[in-house]
Amino acid sequence: MIIDAHVHAGEYYRHYSARFAAQMTATTGMSPQELSAPEAKLLAEMDAAGVDRVVLLAFDVRRVEGFSVPNEFVAELCARHPDRFTGFASVDAGTPGAAARLRHAVTALGLSGLKTAPCYLRMSPADRRWYDVYETAQDLGVPVLMHTGYTPSRNADPRYFSPLLVEQVAKDFPGLTVILAHLGTPWTRQCVDLLARRPRLYADLSIFGSYQPPATVASALAYARDSGVLDRLLWGTDFPFASMTGSVARMAQLAHDQGLWPPGSAPLSPPEYHALMGGTAERLLARTALPGRSGFPSEPMS
Known part of the structure; x- marks a missing residue:
């Protein structure tokens, strides 16, 4: 099974503002209208x-950028295609009632995780206003996918780009599963080191795996393998910011082309490739699935 662990719902004009779309696509070669x-x-x-x-x-x-892709919209898509979509809610801890909105999204709407955007909201992921949200996610047993790393959004606060800010969250919520988006680009080595210290942390390759040179991606994967955390990386694209077809082809190349890899490192083995491209995500989502949520049949937590 191939699972893209990081895909944005939403449509240009209906959800995203023209200004935000122009900023986010400025370096991708895409038109703003393609952010849909x-x-x-x-x-x-x-x-x-x-x-x-x-x-x-x-x-x-919405508090900072003036728009949102609503939880209800994502839940409706998942309800129409439960075999293809697993939905994650999103809440803003800078607005009252965020934890209650997360609980409603999981227990009433059937969503299976939480997406947070700390730097976009001009808040550290370790800001105490998030803590009742994290407590709720931990209580519900759902993973939290956090934006980490750079973003071209001009309203985002660069003080909150670094993935290392998540370490305090991992300390304070040892039962919480957190996925660091974008492998913390450009702080990819620091992100891998953080995963090595904190066993409940994962990371996805969205944007990084789609746009960085293949040799750069291979080097990061080799470092993750040597650090013992390759089995906690998830393939993702950040679609529609990057194509799935192009990214799948790039990842397949990493399983075959020795020339892309650092000296002494082998290409992805078949088990490593299959885990990265979906096996790890499948296990992670199955562990957090409950009746009524979009996802996979549940299995016991290890």
């Missing part, structure tokens, strides 16, 4: 790339 993932386009991209399932993300940045 309507249902038919998303399913067609998945089919073309051979992707079985995606983690589909809500995105609450």
